[in-house]
Structure formats: structure tokens, C-alpha cells
Amino acid sequence: MNFDTVIIGGGLAGLLCGITLTARGQRVAIVSRGRSALSFSSGSLDLLSHLPNGEAVTDLHAGLARLADLAPMHPYALLGPERVIEYAHEAQRLLADSGLVMQGHVEKPHFRVTPLGRVRPAWLSPQEAPVAPSPGVHVGIIGIEGFLDFQPALAAAGLRRLGVTATAHEMSLPALDTLRDNPSEFRAVTIARVLDNEAQFAPLCDALHALSQEHDVLWLPACFGLTDNRVWTRLNEVLPGKVQLLPTLPPSVFGMRMQTLLQQQFIKNGGIWLPGDEVLNTTVSAGRVNALWTRRHEDIPLRPRHVVLASGSFFSNGLIAERQGIREAVLGLEVQQPERGNWTRDDLFAAQPWQHAGVRTDNTLRGWQNGERLENLYVAGSVLGGFDAITQGCGGGVCAVTALHTARQICAREDLQ
Numbered sequence: 001m002n003f004d005t006v007i008i009g010g011g012l013a014g015l016l017c018g019i020t021l022t023a024r025g026q027r028v029a030i031v032s033r034g035r036s037a038l039s040f041s042s043g044s045l046d047l048l049s050h051l052p053n054g055e056a057v058t059d060l061h062a063g064l065a066r067l068a069d070l071a072p073m074h075p076y077a078l079l080g081p082e083r084v085i086e087y088a089h090e091a092q093r094l095l096a097d098s099g100l101v102m103q104g105h106v107e108k109p110h111f112r113v114t115p116l117g118r119v120r121p122a123w124l125s126p127q128e129a130p131v132a133p134s135p136g137v138h139v140g141i142i143g144i145e146g147f148l149d150f151q152p153a154l155a156a157a158g159l160r161r162l163g164v165t166a167t168a169h170e171m172s173l174p175a176l177d178t179l180r181d182n183p184s185e186f187r188a189v190t191i192a193r194v195l196d197n198e199a200q201f202a203p204l205c206d207a208l209h210a211l212s213q214e215h216d217v218l219w220l221p222a223c224f225g226l227t228d229n230r231v232w233t234r235l236n237e238v239l240p241g242k243v244q245l246l247p248t249l250p251p252s253v254f255g256m257r258m259q260t261l262l263q264q265q266f267i268k269n270g271g272i273w274l275p276g277d278e279v280l281n282t283t284v285s286a287g288r289v290n291a292l293w294t295r296r297h298e299d300i301p302l303r304p305r306h307v308v309l310a311s312g313s314f315f316s317n318g319l320i321a322e323r324q325g326i327r328e329a330v331l332g333l334e335v336q337q338p339e340r341g342n343w344t345r346d347d348l349f350a351a352q353p354w355q356h357a358g359v360r361t362d363n364t365l366r367g368w369q370n371g372e373r374l375e376n377l378y379v380a381g382s383v384l385g386g387f388d389a390i391t392q393g394c395g396g397g398v399c400a401v402t403a404l405h406t407a408r409q410i411c412a413r414e415d416l417q
Contacts, residue, residue: 002303003029003272005410006292008279008330009310009318011036012045013381013399015262016094017308020407022269026414029272029302031279031294035251036259037315037382042247043222043254044112045102045400047088047123048076049393054351056121057393060085060106073336073386075398078363084401091400092124098265100258101127101229113219115150115246117141117158117166121393126254128232130219130244132162139166140215142208144173146180149188149249150221167215171207175200188223188248189256195224196231204231205238212241219244222253227260279330284369288376289331306376306410309333309359309367310403313382313389319357326357328383331374333367336360336385351391358385365406378406 005021007014010032021028048057052070057063064081067074076084088106095102102124104110111119111132119132133139139159143152152168159166175194179186194200204224212218222245224231235243247254267273276296283291283301291301311318311330320329326337337357344352359367359379367379380402382389389395 001029001297001300003027004304004414005029005306005308006031006302006304007308007310008292009036009312009316009381009383010263010273010275011038011310011312011316011381011399012258012262012396013403014308014310015259015266016091016400016403017310017380017407018266018271019094019098019262019269020404021410022266022271024411024414026410027270027272028266029274029304030266031274031277031292031302033278033316034276035256037312038259039252039256040250040315041252041255041258041396042112042114042129043252043258044120044122044125044129044247045396046121046393047106047109047397049109049121050391052388052392054391060109071386073360075361075365075384075387075402076394077386078361078365079401079405080363083405084397087401087404088123088397090404094404095124095262099228099261103127103129103131113159113246115155115221115248117155117160117162119162123397126229126245126257128222128225128229128245129254130217130246133159133164133217135163137164138214138216139164140211140218141166141168142211142218142220143168143170144176144191144221144223145170146176147186147191147221147223150246155219155246169211171211173200173203173207175203187251188221188253189226189251191223192226192253196226201231201234205235208235208239208243212239212243215241217242217244219246221246221248223248224253226253226257228257282331284331284374287372287374289374304376306378306413308406308410309377309379309383310381310399311383313358316382318383321354326354328359328367331367331369331377333359333369333377333379334371351388355388355390356385358387359383360385364409365402378409380406
């Protein structure tokens with residue numbers, strides 16, 4: 001099977017790259033092993049909240065400029081501040097075109113509220129997600145009886161430490177009784193499949209109406225809205241007070257919705273989605289990847305002109321930690337990594353050196369194999385090295401920005417042919 005581009009990995013980076021390329025008329029296939037890390041995320045994306053030295057980023061332009069000195073192998077440093085900001089704006093438009101209504105902006109980061117009542121800087125968040133409340137606002141934190149993945153008392157306590165008036169409550173919804181009998185099934189996604197049903201809207205309103213009169217805003221766990229935000233929109237139209245939704249423990253309703261909508265956009269553009277598959281072997285000659293052999297198409301190779309590796313980090317098995325070191329799992333690309341004895345620090349909550357491990361690239365995001373740069377192989381997303389997605393608050397941004405950069409490199413080379 002011949003393709004213009006084959007993308008390995010169906011997460012945020014792979015999908016944004018695929019959507020961009022298919023919009024340009026390319027024949028693109030995405031090989032996806034299963035649900036990506038996106039389905040387990042909060043649904044918010046961060047761009048850059050802290051520098052490698054721990055300094056908070058309050059001015060994005062200044063923060064990006066300093067990365068070149070502090071972390072020259074950071075993907076943002078390789079691309080340069082102007083490109084990063086340009087791609088971030090482009091990513092916002094791409095998400096909106098895919099049906100993802102987000103709050104936030106490149107130039108105006110916000111502070112989203114976590115399920116523990118704390119605040120974290122963010123670039124983009126779902127429209128339903130609460131941001132740091134104004135002083136004097138009375139927040140009602142509403143849990144669901146028997147739902148252990150969200151603890152309203154903990155969230156309320158965290159908000160009170162920030163000086164916010166917050167009260168915890170629980171509501172009982174009889175429609176969930178069957179799920180409640182099996183704790184392993186009583187998760188946000190399975191609850192959403194019930195509450196997204198039109199027949200459950202009136203009982204949900206009844207359970208919230210009195211509480212909505214007592215508070216300025218109600219914050220619920222994100223247990224509905226698996227495919228769209230219609231239930232949330234209707235609640236805000238009929239209840240006396242405002243309703244917002246907090247992400248829960250994964251899998252996340254917000255993350256799964258983002259995954260689904262981006263996947264649908266890719267397929268709508270004409271992309272070929274190969275689910276439940278993985279690349280087992282590759283043929284490389286003369287500095288180019290010529291064929292990919294997958295588990296489900298073992299006798300029929302995929303023959304691309306370009307390849308994008310967006311296989312994810314350790315969570316997605318794009319990177320594998322072994323006794324001898326860290327390796328890239330698909331093509332055996334060269335990995336930048338700390339020495340084996342320096343992977344971790346004793347302080348569990350400190351930045352951990354292993355987080356910086358990932359594929360080594362140049363400013364075109366092409367990778368090396370056995371000392372040779374592969375001319376048609378690009379690397380995007382969290383499989384890249386040189387950054388710490390957690391402590392630097394840049395995971396979503398790196399995925400989006402590098403995905404669009406790889407797509408632009410490929411389109412530019414196609415235009416020259």
C-alpha cells in the first residue's frame with residue numbers, strides 16, 4: 001500500500017499532523033495501537049509554564065527566548081520562538097475547526113482548577129472547565145454518591161486554602177444504581193454513557209436545581225459530554241446558577257472527546273485510520289525509510305514517501321527503559337538520555353532527569369539511526385527528548401507545535417518535487 005505519509009501513533013501529535021497533511025490533499029495513514037495518552041488526559045493543553053531552572057513563565061515570548069540558553073535541545077529551542085508561537089496559533093484554529101471549543105489563548109494563559117481544588121497554568125482548556133474563581137464567589141462542589149474517582153470534600157478543602165468559599169455535597173442519581181453495584185465499572189466514561197442519554201436530563205436537573213439556588217456556581221465531575229457539550233449547555237440554560245465540570249481520574253471524558261473529534265476530522269479529510277495495529281519492522285536503505293511492516297498487515301508493507309514517528313513516550317511504549325538504557329521502540333532511533341545512574345533524584349517530587357529522555361533530532365525534527373540521519377523520517381510529540389512535560393508544563397504544546405512543524409516540512413518538500 002502506497003501513501004504520501006504514514007504516521008506512527010494516533011495521539012495528539014499524530015492526529016494534528018495527519019489532519020494538516022490530509023487538508024493539503026495528501027494520502028495519509030495513521031497506525032494506532034489503541035487509545036493514546038490523550039484519552040487519559042485532563043483535556044487541557046499547556047504551552048510553557050516553567051523554565052528548566054524552575055522560574056515561572058509569565059511572558060511567553062521572553063520565556064521561549066531563554067530556552068535557547070537553558071535547554072538548547074528543547075523542541076521549542078530547536079524551532080525558535082517565532083515558529084512556536086505561530087504553530088500554537090495554528091493549532092488553536094485547527095482544534096476549533098475540528099469541533100473542539102476551547103477557552104484560553106496563546107497570549108492569555110489561564111489558571112484551570114484541578115480535581116483537588118488547586119490551580120495550574122494552562123494554554124487551552126475545555127469550555128466547561130472552571131478557572132480560578134473570583135473572590136467572593138460561593139462554589140458548590142458536587143460529587144456523585146458512590147463515585148470514588150472524585151472527592152468533593154478534598155476539592156472544597158483545596159479551594160478554601162486558596163481563600164475561596166466552597167462547600168461539598170453529594171447527589172444520588174437512581175439511573176446509576178446498576179453501575180454503582182460494580183465499582184470497577186463506576187467510572188466517568190461509563191457514567192457519561194448513561195447521563196448523555198436524553199432521558200436522564202430531567203432527573204439530573206432535578207438533582208441539581210436546589211443546590212444551584214444555594215451557590216453562585218456548581219462544579220461537578222466531568223461525567224457527561226463524551227461526544228459533545230450539549231448536556232452542559234442545556235444545564236446552564238435551565239438552572240439558576242452556572243455549572244462547570246472538573247476532570248476526573250482517567251480515562252477522562254474531556255480527553256476522550258478530544259481524541260474522538262480529532263480522529264473524526266482526520267477521517268473526514270480522507271485519512272486512513274489503522275486501529276489496533278503496530279509497526280513491527282521497517283526497511284531502511286540509502287538514508288530513507290522505504291517500507292513499514294505492521295502486525296495486522298504483515299505480508300503487505302506500507303510504502304510511504306514520508307514517515308512521522310509520533311509514538312508517544314514511556315506511557316505509550318514509544319520509549320522503553322531497560323537495564324542498559326532507554327531505547328526508541330519502533331526504529332531504534334538515537335535517544336538522548338542521562339547516564340543510567342542519574343535517571344532519578346531522591347526527592348520524589350523533584351524534576352526527574354529521565355523525563356528529558358527522548359529521540360534526538362535537529363531543527364527539522366528528523367531523527368538519526370546508527371549515526372545516519374533518515375531523510376524522510378520526522379519525529380513529533382512526546383517521544384522527543386530535551387524537555388520535561390510535567391515540571392515545565394509544556395507537554396500539550398510540544399505535541400501540537402512539533403506536529404505542525406513536521407507537517408510543514410513535509411508539505412514544503414512535496415511542493416519542491
